[in-house]
Amino acid sequence: MSATDVLALSARAAADAIEAGSLAPRELFDAYRERAAADVSAGEDGLNCFTWVAPEPPTDDAPAPLAGVPLAVKDLFCTAGIPSQAGSRILAGYLPPYTASAVSRLTEAGATLMAKTNQDEFAMGSSNENSAFGAVRNPWDRERVPGGSSGGSAAAVAAGLAPWALGTDTGGSVRQPAALCGIVGLKPTYGAVSRYGMIAFASSLDQAGPLTRDVADAALMLRHMVGRDPCDATSLEFPEAIELPSAERLDGIRLGVPQELTGEGIEAGVLDSFGATLALAQELGAEIQPVHLPHAPHALSAYYVLAPAECSSNLARYDGVRYGYRAPDPKDLLDMYTRTRHDGFGAEVKRRIMLGTYALSAGYYDAYYGRAQRVRTKIAEDFRTAFAAVDFIVTPTAPTVAFRLGEKTAEPLAMYLNDYCTVPMSLAGIPAISIPGGLSEGLPVGFQMAGPAFSENRLLDAAHALEGAIGFDGAATRA
Amino acid sequence: MRDGEPQDLDAGAAADGRAEAFEAVIGLEIHVQLATATKMFCGCELSFGEPPNTRTCAVCLGLPGSLPVANARAIHFGLMIGLALGSELAPRSIFHRKNYFYPDQAKNYQISQYDEPLCRGGSLEEIRIHRVHLEEDAAKLIHVGSSGRIHGSDASIVDFNRGGTPLAEIVTEPDIRTPEQAGEWLKLLRSTLRRLGVSDVNMEEGSLRCDANISLRRAGTEELGVKTELKNMNSFRFIERGIRAEVERQRKILSEGGEVTQETLHFDPASGALTSLRSKEEAHDYRYFPDPDLLPVAIDREMIDLAREAMPELPAERAARLQRELELSPESAQRLAFASELGDYFEAALDAAVDPPPPAQMLANWLTGDLVARLGDGEDPQASRVRPAALAELVGLVAARRVSVGAGRQVLDSLVAEGGEPQAIVDAEGLAAMDGAEELAVIVADAVRANADAAERVREGNSKAIGPIVGHVMRETKGRADGTEVSRLIHEQLGV
Numbered sequence: 023m024s025a026t027d028v029l030a031l032s033a034r035a036a037a038d039a040i041e042a043g044s045l046a047p048r049e050l051f052d053a054y055r056e057r058a059a060a061d062v063s064a065g066e067d068g069l070n071c072f073t074w075v076a077p078e079p080p081t082d083d084a085p086a087p088l089a090g091v092p093l094a095v096k097d098l099f100c101t102a103g104i105p106s107q108a109g110s111r112i113l114a115g116y117l118p119p120y121t122a123s124a125v126s127r128l129t130e131a132g133a134t135l136m137a138k139t140n141q142d143e144f145a146m147g148s149s150n151e152n153s154a155f156g157a158v159r160n161p162w163d164r165e166r167v168p169g170g171s172s173g174g175s176a177a178a179v180a181a182g183l184a185p186w187a188l189g190t191d192t193g194g195s196v197r198q199p200a201a202l203c204g205i206v207g208l209k210p211t212y213g214a215v216s217r218y219g220m221i222a223f224a225s226s227l228d229q230a231g232p233l234t235r236d237v238a239d240a241a242l243m244l245r246h247m248v249g250r251d252p253c254d255a256t257s258l259e260f261p262e263a264i265e266l267p268s269a270e271r272l273d274g275i276r277l278g279v280p281q282e283l284t285g286e287g288i289e290a291g292v293l294d295s296f297g298a299t300l301a302l303a304q305e306l307g308a309e310i311q312p313v314h315l316p317h318a319p320h321a322l323s324a325y326y327v328l329a330p331a332e333c334s335s336n337l338a339r340y341d342g343v344r345y346g347y348r349a350p351d352p353k354d355l356l357d358m359y360t361r362t363r364h365d366g367f368g369a370e371v372k373r374r375i376m377l378g379t380y381a382l383s384a385g386y387y388d389a390y391y392g393r394a395q396r397v398r399t400k401i402a403e404d405f406r407t408a409f410a411a412v413d414f415i416v417t418p419t420a421p422t423v424a425f426r427l428g429e430k431t432a433e434p435l436a437m438y439l440n441d442y443c444t445v446p447m448s449l450a451g452i453p454a455i456s457i458p459g460g461l462s463e464g465l466p467v468g469f470q471m472a473g474p475a476f477s478e479n480r481l482l483d484a485a486h487a488l489e490g491a492i493g494f495d496g497a498a499t500r501a
Numbered sequence: 502m503r504d505g506e507p508q509d510l511d512a513g514a515a516a517d518g519r520a521e522a523f524e525a526v527i528g529l530e531i532h533v534q535l536a537t538a539t540k541m542f543c544g545c546e547l548s549f550g551e552p553p554n555t556r557t558c559a560v561c562l563g564l565p566g567s568l569p570v571a572n573a574r575a576i577h578f579g580l581m582i583g584l585a586l587g588s589e590l591a592p593r594s595i596f597h598r599k600n601y602f603y604p605d606q607a608k609n610y611q612i613s614q615y616d617e618p619l620c621r622g623g624s625l626e627e628i629r630i631h632r633v634h635l636e637e638d639a640a641k642l643i644h645v646g647s648s649g650r651i652h653g654s655d656a657s658i659v660d661f662n663r664g665g666t667p668l669a670e671i672v673t674e675p676d677i678r679t680p681e682q683a684g685e686w687l688k689l690l691r692s693t694l695r696r697l698g699v700s701d702v703n704m705e706e707g708s709l710r711c712d713a714n715i716s717l718r719r720a721g722t723e724e725l726g727v728k729t730e731l732k733n734m735n736s737f738r739f740i741e742r743g744i745r746a747e748v749e750r751q752r753k754i755l756s757e758g759g760e761v762t763q764e765t766l767h768f769d770p771a772s773g774a775l776t777s778l779r780s781k782e783e784a785h786d787y788r789y790f791p792d793p794d795l796l797p798v799a800i801d802r803e804m805i806d807l808a809r810e811a812m813p814e815l816p817a818e819r820a821a822r823l824q825r826e827l828e829l830s831p832e833s834a835q836r837l838a839f840a841s842e843l844g845d846y847f848e849a850a851l852d853a854a855v856d857p858p859p860p861a862q863m864l865a866n867w868l869t870g871d872l873v874a875r876l877g878d879g880e881d882p883q884a885s886r887v888r889p890a891a892l893a894e895l896v897g898l899v900a901a902r903r904v905s906v907g908a909g910r911q912v913l914d915s916l917v918a919e920g921g922e923p924q925a926i927v928d929a930e931g932l933a934a935m936d937g938a939e940e941l942a943v944i945v946a947d948a949v950r951a952n953a954d955a956a957e958r959v960r961e962g963n964s965k966a967i968g969p970i971v972g973h974v975m976r977e978t979k980g981r982a983d984g985t986e987v988s989r990l991i992h993e994q995l996g997v
Contacts, residue, residue, distance in 0.1 A: 120564075
């Protein structure tokens with residue numbers, strides 16, 4: 023098989039080809055590893071997708087069903103003996119003694135760990151500009167961001183530097199970069215995938231999710247990730263096996279369009295693309311109807327209290343005592359703490375730690391954290407009510423297409439608005455998928471579908487049907 | 502540094518009448534290390550002096566990405582404690598994060614329970630319980646350098662073996678009024694926990710630790726005064742001394758018209774000094790919030806039933822049983838039941854197959870009186886050289902009058918010092934009771950003659966004057982004579 027033919031295969035097709043004997047695992051691995059290594063060697067001229075690339079191919083034959091298909095994994099996941107820095111200087115040189123459950127499940131199913139991907143520091147960001155390893159570039163336009171925080175994973179898959187990648191989504195960190203890079207990104211139901219070994223940002227929201235070329239690949243990866251993990255008390259047994267999607271029609275499927283998330287603040291080109299996708303859905307037999315998520319406009323505010331509150335506590339452990347970066351020559355304990363954290367964390371991480379610390383402080387807890395939790399409950403109720411009337415909620419994934427590097431770095435609030443359409447589902451803990459809906463001004467637009475908890479099979483099926491009708495071509499960026 | 506502990510507080514306070522002016526209001530917070538197989542939130546085995554940092558894992562080291570999972574056994578033990586204290590068991594309780602930076606905390610937060618604890622309310626004897634909750638223990642800081650204290654040390658190193666050990670924190674209402682009461686009650690609590698089998702409850706090894714909240718108020722008033730917190734006292738003696746020193750310090754301040762400052766204090770048992778650790782202004786804002794890594798602890802019928810089934814006989818029940826079945830005096834029954842090491846020793850002695858068997862009340866008296874008096878302060882009789890069966894045998898011999906009370910005490914001295922078998926000691930030392938009445942009568946007659954004055958007074962009706970004559974007989978017989986028999990013979994010979 024020629025290198026071009028190999029790169030044209032989806033992860034699922036590659037696994038099938040290996041099973042059929044028409045492709046050697048080593049051949050597949052080398053094809054991608056060379057491309058990933060070349061991106062690293064290219065330095066400024068590359069996309070800067072990777073923080074680590076496997077120095078050599080694995081020696082053992084990988085077991086079925088994933089048959090050795092190479093996997094790129096966000097730096098946020100701990101991988102035993104392999105640098106895992108969460109995109110932060112404060113974990114410089116940190117080599118975990120264990121591997122995250124989500125990663126080990128995939129490698130046990132036969133995937134081969136090929137690379138670690140760049141990300142916003144501790145998954146805090148929507149542009150991948152908050153990384154100790156530098157910004158990642160969007161393969162559709164090198165002057166634009168890939169989205170974040172799983173920007174390295176999204177750009178690597180879009181650029182054909184990895185067949186698929188693992189990311190994490192706290193408020194949109196899988197779906198938004200998938201949208202901006204023109205690939206598929208799935209955030210599973212909270213608890214469906216173990217968080218053990220995933221470096222925590224906001225524990226009640228963090229979920230691992232696949233970034234893939236197509237919906238079937240997302241289903242295949244998810245199949246080998248889900249399940250209860252005794253090491254994660256918040257993980258749950260998925261009630262059914264994840265099936266590969268096969269639907270081609272949407273007959274009888276009711277799609278709800280929340281007015282609150284499809285109006286003001288969404289770029290015109292994005293809304294046009296969204297409308298076109300809805301029209302295609304109707305052609306496939308779907309019913310489109312308006313729904314209300316009355317508390318959704320407050321989701322972003324609630325999220326930016328809750329996530330920083332949790333992060334302020336989760337990131338307290340980075341203190342220079344046991345691992346990672348420690349400021350040189352501290353004069354006492356407080357000096358070591360202060361300088362280690364001052365020098366080790368980037369600006370956005372420090373901003374959120376301070377926001378969260380404030381929100382949890384005596385006298386402010388009820389007004390901030392307490393109220394945000396109540397909003398969260400209301401949002402979850404909104405979705406339950408809506409799902410009584412419709413099968414899925416659909417929105418644009420992000421309010422804009424990929425923006426220019428540096429365009430929003432000076433304005434944190436403008437940056438936070440990227441999560442406007444994705445955060446409500448995160449707060450509700452429900453699954454949501456972003457698929458490429460088309461182009462606006464030559465850049466990809468994401469179409470988001472969300473379903474009730476544990477509706478992944480139905481959600482993937484519907485996304486698959488729509489994906490077929492849209493016929494998005496991402497091959498250009500993989501050349 | 503504050504003034505040292507005065508030598509004799511109670512006397513000093515009583516002498517000038519100040520003792521009546523103020524009443525101490527004392528509440529205790531007790532941390533109990535639970536004797537589970539593994540730590541509170543990970544699978545590491547608990548550590549008992551292993552080399553540093555050998556009982557650790559990603560979770561208890563707080564490594565990136567690690568997550569806690571609550572120990573079901575620790576929750577079971579927590580429920581048993583709640584049942585023993587008559588607490589209300591919360592159907593749903595929450596683990597919170599208590600955030601503060603210190604190197605003995607791997608995550609810079611402690612997982613503890615805050616406003617929704619596992620158990621609320623209850624009481625143990627006269628002291629009401631406020632709450633019982635579960636949390637994780639901190640690691641151990643070791644300060645390297647000559648002083649061994651943090652100040653002046655060259656470096657501080659951390660041993661995480663203890664980090665994550667399950668703790669139950671028991672908080673009382675401020676129902677305690679004196680240092681002695683605090684000490685006594687704590688002993689009862691320790692016995693209760695020991696009976697439950699939920700902890701080693703060893704203060705010296707730190708498996709039972711106690712803080713005290715102390716305030717004073719004018720006797721007869723209800724309003725609480727400003728309190729101070731006395732931290733981490735690690736023996737019963739230090740707790741009583743520490744509380745007494747703090748009560749006296751506050752009494753002095755208030756008597757002189759001053760105001761007590763709310764602060765946390767450390768009591769140094771060596772110097773008797775109270776050192777301020779932090780004031781109210783320096784108090785932490787712990788920023789408690791529910792730990793999102795852990796689900797609420799949901800207690801169901803089955804868990805409560807399991808805890809109930811695991812409940813042993815508790816001290817109050819044991820006292821009632823000892824009184825009912827063995828007809829012990831209420832005082833003896835309570836003494837044995839509330840100090841479980843004595844109760845366990847007593848029941849082991851009673852179960853020993855010795856002939857003649859010891860009467861229960863007499864055995865109790867010998868144990869709680871003679872034996873305890875001969876052992877060091879707080880020493881567990883189980884750990885002494887006197888086996889329960891040996892004490893049983895000795896008391897049996899005394900009861901059967903084969904050994905006199907005085908000779909029995911000599912045998913006990915020997916048992917405490919060297920161990921051994923009572924009968925063998927009696928034989929070797931020639932301590933058997935005199936059975937020849939004629940021989941004793943001769944010695945009594947000698948004694949009456951030698952103490953003519955005393956004999957005269959006894960004849961005149963002064964029965965107390967018999968003492969010197971009895972003493973004479975006991976000296977002559979090396980204590981082997983039976984006191985009652987001696988007394989009878991004296992009276993017989995004197996015709997009274």
